[in-house]
Each structure stands twice: as structure tokens, then as C-alpha cells.
Amino acid sequence: MQQASFLETAHLFMPLHESLIQLLKEMEPADWGKPTLAKDWSVKDIVAHLLDTTVRGIAVLRDKHFADSGPSQQDYQSLVKYINQLNASFIVAAKRFSPEQLIEFLELTGPVHTQLLCELAPFEKAVFSVAWAGETTSMNWFHIAREYSEKYHHQLQIREAVGKTEALMTATFFAPFMQTFFLGLPYLLKDHHAPDEAVVALEVTGSMGASCYLQYKDGQWKIQQDLLLNNLYARSVMPADIAWKLFTKGVSPKEIYPMVKLEGNQALAKQLLNLVAVVA
The missing domain is CATH 3.30.1050.10 (SCP2 sterol-binding domain)
Incomplete structure (x- = not known):
């Protein structure tokens, strides 16, 4: 499917990561249990999900390690079911982690994942396609933009729950996020x-x-x-x-x-x- 010209987002990952870590360190203990727009997920659950996707990204990009072969059927609903199950399994396991541990793990892994994304050649084939845009093959730049939109909106969900959205609701962060979505x-x-x-x-x-x-x-x-x-x-x-x-x-x-x-x-x-x- 034809898409718009190159959308650059790699430079936003580290500022976004730093904003997340600062927010998490400032939160009160009660904030971690607050409900969010992500339906059944609390603030702590979303933080765990961000760690999960970051660690998975490192495993795939750096180590060429995939958890399994993916959904058995090659259709969108099977992909949705597979991803939801993958996400849910880590959320359950992460109940054992303290908020302090989640912050430590994110501080360690966030910059590693960012560096790996920044090293990708923008116009080479991405390891995963952007399914919600109807693509079976995507370029790295679109995969990177999709990753940015994931990290951005999940942090915004956390900020919405604790009443601190201002830091991300700026043209610098928001416009590329929305431009990524427009590609669908x-x-x-x-x-x-x-x-x-x-x-x-x-x-x-x-x-x-x-x-x-x-x-x-x-x-x-x-x-x-x-x-x-x-x-x-x-x-x-x-x-x-x-x-x-x-x-x-x-x-x-x-x-x-x-x-x-x-x-x-x-x-x-x-x-x-x-x-x-x-x-x-």
C-alpha cells in the first residue's frame, strides 16, 4: 500500500523515555494502582507493558530472538488475539515486580532499545509490518514511527490517570504521533x-x-x-x-x-x- 513520505521519529525516543522516568520517580505510591483509559490496566500494568515491549524489541532487534512463530492464522483478528495474550501474560508475571524494580528495568533497557531503533536503515524492510495500516510489509521508518506511537500513547495514558499530561501534549511530541496514525x-x-x-x-x-x-x-x-x-x-x-x-x-x-x-x-x-x- 502506498504511504506518505518518510516520517522521522527516532530522535524523539530518548526525550520521551526521559520524560517517562522522571514521571515515574515523581509518582506517589497510590498513583501506581490508579485506573487508566486502557480498560483493565492500572498505571502499574501500563508501566509493565512498556517494559515488556521494550525487552521484546531488544530481543528481536539485537539478538534475533523471537518468542514463538506468532499467530497460527494469518488474519488480523488472529494477530489481535495473539498480541493480547502475549501482553496479558507479561502483565500477570509483572505483578511480582515492585514499582522501584520497574523503574530500574526501564532505565536500563529504554536507551538500549532506542539505540537499536536509531540504527535501523529507514528504507529497509522492517521485521514486523504495521498491520493496522493494512500493510503486510513495512519499511523500518514506519515500524519506528509505530513504536513511537505505542510508547507515546501509553505514557499519555499514565499521565492522564495521574493528572500530568502537559509534558507530552506539545507540538514536538504530539504532531508526529498523530501523523503516524494518519497513515492508517x-x-x-x-x-x-x-x-x-x-x-x-x-x-x-x-x-x-x-x-x-x-x-x-x-x-x-x-x-x-x-x-x-x-x-x-x-x-x-x-x-x-x-x-x-x-x-x-x-x-x-x-x-x-x-x-x-x-x-x-x-x-x-x-x-x-x-x-x-x-x-x-
Whole structure:
């Protein structure tokens, strides 16, 4: 599937990691048990999940070690089930770790994983494809951006639970996160048709917001790099503090309808709200 041009995120991993460690060291004991937008996961569970994915990333990239062969069936729902089981098994084991141990382990492994990601050649084939964008093969730059979006939104879930989101809700961190998610829009709209050269827009408002414009041409939706207001066929507009929760399944489209502006073709405008840029 055609994707937008190279999106660079590798330089953001260390600042993001440092922000996480600082946050965790500042948290009160009661904060670790607080509920989060990640449904059944507490703050401590999300921290454990971040450690899990970091350690798994090191095992694969540095040591070429894979836990197993993956899901038995090559379809998206089987992948979702497999990933959920993988995640859940570590969360259960991590109940034995203290918060202090989780911080220590993350301090040790975070920079190692970051370095490995930074050493990847951006335009070589990634070890894993970005399934939520409909890809069976992805370039490393997209894999790295996907990893960034994972680490970013999970830290934001922690910060939301403890009331400290300001450090991450900046243009520097938020815009690349949202631009990564936008790469899933052509796949989301693949079965939705429009007049030739029609434009659909998804706009996330605010000083740290971002916008994506897609044009329908020759039976395909393609992301356009320039702002396109001519032939605007449908548009969805939402605030940043809603967008990140919506696209990570923290809230449902039905819950946020009153806070979203839908223009033009309603079916397409509403379809944009169904973007899920995580394996879930």
C-alpha cells in the first residue's frame, strides 16, 4: 500500500523515555494502582507493558530472538488475539515486580532499545509490518514511527490517570504521533468510494494539532502532503485531547460525537472516527 513520505521519529525516543522516568520517580505510591483509559490496566500494568515491549524489541532487534512463530492464522483478528495474550501474560508475571524494580528495568533497557531503533536503515524492510495500516510489509521508518506511537500513547495514558499530561501534549511530541496514525487512513477508507479527485480531511485542532488530507483518484485514497480545500467532500474536526483517546480505543465514536464537527458527506466523515491505530 502506498504511504506518505518518510516520517522521522527516532530522535524523539530518548526525550520521551526521559520524560517517562522522571514521571515515574515523581509518582506517589497510590498513583501506581490508579485506573487508566486502557480498560483493565492500572498505571502499574501500563508501566509493565512498556517494559515488556521494550525487552521484546531488544530481543528481536539485537539478538534475533523471537518468542514463538506468532499467530497460527494469518488474519488480523488472529494477530489481535495473539498480541493480547502475549501482553496479558507479561502483565500477570509483572505483578511480582515492585514499582522501584520497574523503574530500574526501564532505565536500563529504554536507551538500549532506542539505540537499536536509531540504527535501523529507514528504507529497509522492517521485521514486523504495521498491520493496522493494512500493510503486510513495512519499511523500518514506519515500524519506528509505530513504536513511537505505542510508547507515546501509553505514557499519555499514565499521565492522564495521574493528572500530568502537559509534558507530552506539545507540538514536538504530539504532531508526529498523530501523523503516524494518519497513515492508517487510506486502509480505513479502502471500501468507501467518492467522486474522482474528491478530498476528505481529518483535522485535529489546537496549537499542537495536525491535519491529514486524502484524495480519491483512480479508485484509491492517497494521502496528500499539501493542504487541499478544493473538492472538499467530507471533513471531521476534533480537539487533540479527544483524538488521541479515540484512535487508541480509550473512548468510542459514540461517546465523542458532541465534541466532533462533521461536514460534507456524513458517511465518510463518520468513517474517519473509526480509525484505530493500535492492534486492538
